[in-house]
Amino acid sequence: MRSDSRSKVGVMGRPVKPLISRSSTIAASIEIIDTEGMDAFSLPRVAKHLNVSTSSLYHHFADRRELMTEVAKEIMTEAIVPDLPSGTHWVEWFVDLSLNYRDAILCHPNAALVLVQFLPRDILTNTYERCARILDDAGVPAPLHVVILDGLEKLSLATTLTELMRDPVGSSEIFPNVDPRRHPTLTRALADNRWSSRELFVVTIRGFLAGVMSGTTTTMTDASLRDFIGS
Structure with a gap:
């Protein structure tokens, strides 16, 4: 008896279950931005991360701007x-x-x-x-x-x-490059700050x-x- 391949493969040989989703694409985008920075972010980079073709992303997002908008939404919804x-x-x-x-x-x-x-x-x-x-x-x-x-x-x-x-990010300096000789008042203010x-x-x-x-x-x-x- 021959098994019905349609249970695993849809029309034109496409998988019944999509390879990617909006949520997985957003999560991948945030991961790339977090670990590699905005300069590394691009739709081809996201596609490579998800192991799909770039064109696959356009099934879920019209363009880069729409994806970036969803990334911004996701980050802000993390705030309780x-x-x-x-x-x-x-x-x-x-x-x-x-x-x-x-x-x-x-x-x-x-x-x-x-x-x-x-x-x-x-x-x-x-x-x-x-x-x-x-x-x-x-x-x-x-x-x-x-x-x-x-x-x-x-x-x-x-x-x-x-x-x-602040440069570098995470620096504890509130105002960097303060010279006590040229900025004596600001130096005293920083010394008195306890916050x-x-x-x-x-x-x-x-x-x-x-x-x-x-x-x-x-x-x-x-x-x-x-x-x-x-x-």
Whole structure:
């Protein structure tokens, strides 16, 4: 009796199960970027890593940009949105959330610039909604919600990228190449600093939130908002 080869092979001799998937391609892309850097990344390099032809990738992604967008999404979804235990102040929740985004980016330092170029904001829309609800429940004036959400995203990304851009990466120097003779005031400031990079990040986030909230009232009118932003 002859076995039915169709159980293993599809039409035109193609395997019934695809050799690659979107998820495996995204994972391979992140692995290449993490281990070899962005300069090594290309669709042919990903295809070689997966042991398939480059044309196979186009069954799942229209082009390099679409793949990079999915890579950016995958990295950011690694950031855990913390729970809000009863009695926790909203500022503490936002500090924890910002730290989680920072840690997710630091886990993929070579891919950090991918987030700047390719991360679509719609991937975080549900998180923004949850953030807005927490601000609303805490009595934060509605005109400040977007200021806080937009500012925290930009601040978290910018400060983390700045940390990654230090040469060499991982250096504990906050400001490199400081000469005590030419930069005496900055040298003293660095000597007096007792905060690690992570602690400085927390201080920056707290400072931003404190600054936004300073002088606000539960009811913020258009006039008071204009006074607040100085316009």
